[in-house]
Amino acid sequence: MSNRIGRPSFVPTPSTGVTPERAARSPGEKTSSTRAVDQFDARATRAATLLTGASATAAAVPIRSKALDLQPQVHEATGYEARFEQNGRKASAAIAGHGRVQLPAGSGRGPSFHAEAGKPLTVNADPARFSSTYEKVELVWRVYPGGTENVVPMSDGTRDANGRLNLQPATFEVPPDASGVMRLSFRTTDKSGRVSNQWDPSNDAAIASREGATVSFTEDFQTQVDGKVRAGDSLRIAYDQDRLKAIAGGKTPSEVVACVSFNGEPPIEVPLDIRPDQPGQPGGMFMPSLRVPFEATDVAMWFRGKADDGTSWDSASGQNFKFSVGVARDDADPSWKNELLRSKSFPNLTADKFVGVGPSSERYNCIAWTLGNRNEWVWPGTRVEDFDTLYAQQGYKPLDSVDLSHDPTLEKVVIYGRKPMTGSGPLEVTHGALMDEQGRFTSKIGTQPLIRHQSADDLTGPSYGAPVRVYVRPRQPPVSVS
Amino acid sequence: MSDVAMRFEALAARWEQHCADHREASNPYVFLEHPSFDALVALGRGAVPLIIERYRHGSVFWGAALRRITGITTFGEGVVGNLDETRRHWLKWWDAHQGTYTAQGA
Numbered sequence: 001m002s003n004r005i006g007r008p009s010f011v012p013t014p015s016t017g018v019t020p021e022r023a024a025r026s027p028g029e030k031t032s033s034t035r036a037v038d039q040f041d042a043r044a045t046r047a048a049t050l051l052t053g054a055s056a057t058a059a060a061v062p063i064r065s066k067a068l069d070l071q072p073q074v075h076e077a078t079g080y081e082a083r084f085e086q087n088g089r090k091a092s093a094a095i096a097g098h099g100r101v102q103l104p105a106g107s108g109r110g111p112s113f114h115a116e117a118g119k120p121l122t123v124n125a126d127p128a129r130f131s132s133t134y135e136k137v138e139l140v141w142r143v144y145p146g147g148t149e150n151v152v153p154m155s156d157g158t159r160d161a162n163g164r165l166n167l168q169p170a171t172f173e174v175p176p177d178a179s180g181v182m183r184l185s186f187r188t189t190d191k192s193g194r195v196s197n198q199w200d201p202s203n204d205a206a207i208a209s210r211e212g213a214t215v216s217f218t219e220d221f222q223t224q225v226d227g228k229v230r231a232g233d234s235l236r237i238a239y240d241q242d243r244l245k246a247i248a249g250g251k252t253p254s255e256v257v258a259c260v261s262f263n264g265e266p267p268i269e270v271p272l273d274i275r276p277d278q279p280g281q282p283g284g285m286f287m288p289s290l291r292v293p294f295e296a297t298d299v300a301m302w303f304r305g306k307a308d309d310g311t312s313w314d315s316a317s318g319q320n321f322k323f324s325v326g327v328a329r330d331d332a333d334p335s336w337k338n339e340l341l342r343s344k345s346f347p348n349l350t351a352d353k354f355v356g357v358g359p360s361s362e363r364y365n366c367i368a369w370t371l372g373n374r375n376e377w378v379w380p381g382t383r384v385e386d387f388d389t390l391y392a393q394q395g396y397k398p399l400d401s402v403d404l405s406h407d408p409t410l411e412k413v414v415i416y417g418r419k420p421m422t423g424s425g426p427l428e429v430t431h432g433a434l435m436d437e438q439g440r441f442t443s444k445i446g447t448q449p450l451i452r453h454q455s456a457d458d459l460t461g462p463s464y465g466a467p468v469r470v471y472v473r474p475r476q477p478p479v480s481v482s
Numbered sequence: 483m484s485d486v487a488m489r490f491e492a493l494a495a496r497w498e499q500h501c502a503d504h505r506e507a508s509n510p511y512v513f514l515e516h517p518s519f520d521a522l523v524a525l526g527r528g529a530v531p532l533i534i535e536r537y538r539h540g541s542v543f544w545g546a547a548l549r550r551i552t553g554i555t556t557f558g559e560g561v562v563g564n565l566d567e568t569r570r571h572w573l574k575w576w577d578a579h580q581g582t583y584t585a586q587g588a
């Protein structure tokens with residue numbers, strides 16, 4: 001029987017790409033290295049793009065879409081659980097009427113758990129984690145950034161045979177507009193009335209927001225992106241296991257896993273099989289919903305399943321399915337803006353003149369950003385001539401004057417410079433900014449956040465000096481794969 | 483804590499503060515051109531294990547210090563390019579060569 005995942009019929013853009021070769025990724029293969037990605041909001045019309053592997057269509061439609069109606073055998077989570085055991089943490093998703101999926105619990109350096117906007121999260125804790133001297137244990141949760149603190153009682157005063165408080169599960173609904181992370185901590189009160197509450201980032205749950213994209217891997221070996229894959233939003237993966245069955249020569253795969261790697265990091269392995277947790281439940285196929293980290297610039301996926309005594313891979317012939325990740329929504333994390341407002345380097349940069357669209361990062365700098373590259377640090381030298389050469393390689397020509405007027409048919413890059421600190425010598429280039437289609441500028445500020453600002457002069461000051469040269473080329477057409 | 487380790491910790495803190503003070507800079511040599519970075523490099527091979535530990539989760543520009551101490555050019559200067567990838571290369575290198583450095587001690 002087919003597990004068919006249909007392509008939403010209302011999507012206007014048909015897939016016209018080629019059908020990829022049905023070759024499995026070999027078990028020993030490493031994840032393919034990441035590629036420079038040319039997709040960011042300054043070129044906002046460039047929708048999520050499948051970089052390798054299979055053809056893709058992209059359409060700006062809501063992800064909580066009819067795609068789900070057309071996928072009766074693929075199920076999304078109806079709730080999540082965060083379980084604090086005595087010696088570790090376990091994360092799972094519940095699928096009402098079907099069963100449960102154990103989810104990866106993270107590396108311990110960030111969120112261990114998963115949650116989804118508008119869906120319940122249940123927190124369970126082993127009483128053995130808490131001293132018998134406690135009189136009260138409460139769960140404290142807060143959406144970060146932006147949320148307020150909420151408290152759910154977990155103890156009712158009764159105790160077990162060891163004298164420890166009996167703990168009840170704490171269930172609450174994640175706010176429907178939530179994004180970011182859910183901060184979870186336990187507030188304890190001891191017999192003397194002393195209250196203790198410590199937050200540990202590995203207690204967090206990553207929240208998949210309602211906004212995001214669904215990537216469908218269909219039975220006919222096509223790949224489709226509905227919505228826009230962007231940092232901070234959710235990424236839903238609808239995978240038709242008949243693909244692996246075909247690769248395995250007709251053998252039905254088991255233990256099917258989606259491997260998801262952001263920025264070439266070790267993959268998150270998400271089971272795609274729902275395991276019945278009560279007799280009579282049918283199980284089924286799981287459609288995971290993951291939060292795309294703010295730091296992500298690209299994501300690669302591949303799939304694995306067991307068939308008989310072998311392992312089958314669906315990995316675009318070992319290249320993996322790769323997608324670029326767009327920048328985050330404006331001020332998705334207020335700390336980006338606050339960081340720059342604290343800086344003394346930019347006296348002109350006031351709160352009303354810019355928004356933060358990406359986190360601090362050593363992954364790329366301003367010059368890389370102007371080149372559409374968010375994976376490298378680029379620095380050709382400090383002389384203006386060094387930048388003339390760099391941008392000439394990209395088809396840019398320098399203008400005779402610092403002409404910052406807006407022409408939607410042209411792409412403009414402006415570089416900044418100042419006199420050397422020694423007081424003599426040629427101008428030293430300090431920064432580059434890119435003008436977008438609407439005449440606004442985007443700048444990656446050193447190792448600090450990526451911002452969009454109103455004018456080039458917003459960054460004039462003691463650190464960057466002032467705009468010294470403008471480069472121009474015809475605006476590149478939006479990337480289209482259809 | 484050994485003498486090298488104590489000196490390293492003090493210098494590393496100074497250098498990281500220098501980088502933080504210039505975090506708006508795009509020119510990577512702004513980070514490197516500081517007496518504390520030169521002093522870190524001058525610590526020599528004994529500093530390599532300490533740098534590796536900082537490098538794992540700290541600044542990607544630690545690769546530039548490794549490059550200068552070890553003389554290994556395979557992974558570039560450590561200031562431009564895909565610096566995450568450069569870090570992965572150095573950490574893999576360390577897995578293969580750490581015996582050479584720890585056996586000699588600081």
